[in-house]
Amino acid sequence: MAVRRVEELMGTVASLDVRDAQVRPDVLDEAFAWLHEVDRRFSPYKEDSEVSRFGRGELSSDDASAELREVLRLCEDLRIRSDGAFDATRWRADGRPDPTGLVKGWAVERAALILDDGDLRSWCLNVGGDVMARGGPEPGAPWRVGIRHPDDATATASVVGVRDLAVATSGGYERGDHIIDGRTGLAVAGDVRSVTVVGPSMTLADGYATAAFVMGREGVRWVSGIAGYGAAAITADGRIVSSPVYQALVLRADGGAGGTPAG
């Protein structure tokens, strides 16, 4: 039996595909309730959210919830690890840290824990382009995740087969986004259209994708130095620069695994 649930939240859409033979609806309810809770508490577009109140200085670090403090700490860890390419303090003019860049991946990772604790073993959760794949659609088979083509929302530029891996992509082609380079405080401007990161943690894949997008092609090399993580950058001239971990996951057109991303 397969169950699919799709809900609008966090300004985007969450899609869950579950293939377990037995699915307790309350487990799915709890996972989606968590995502809605994150929306309420962490949305920068909701005036009374914790994040907005923190941003206005109405909430100090000491008074912030354990979750907000955790996300802020993760942002700081990533700032250090990326040598400032990712810097949550560079998004706001007043320099107060803005955790928005990591919240989605962190929320998905927590939703994954709920699904896992509910004994679900075969599911794929996509929240706004952050994909967490648990098990596979059939025994032994990987979830097939396409990477969005920078020029066409209905097409993919690459397909990876993943089991128990997260896939996150950072790019400039949606929402007129301007990703800020933490080292300069300015919007990223370069020839990389998007960077996709795969690895065991959704939170880290999300953060590494953003940091690597800031770094441009060098970002792929940076991610390749992090054990367990792979990356692929799509460049403006239609190339894919990728690391061996990513390449090993690429699905060929004939359905086989491990090949050139565009082949």
Added chain:
Amino acid sequence: MRTPTGDVQVEITVKGGRLVDVTALQLPDGDGHSRRISEIVSPKLHDDAIQAGSARIHGVSGATYTSMGYARSLQSALDQVGV
């Protein structure tokens, strides 16, 4: 082939009549450890994208889409198809 700073492996692949050049580089970083990256040159990224429909994918990873962006996306088409 050997260079002063290490090995460079060059591999050229032809698939289905298309030439896909693969250049694998082993580049030492500051610590002297080689970090292997491959640069895949695909002259036909767009054509590969057209083939996406045959890949029978389950989901799409991309930069964060809004709800409206979702409505136009491949992910929404996948979500509407029966499993």
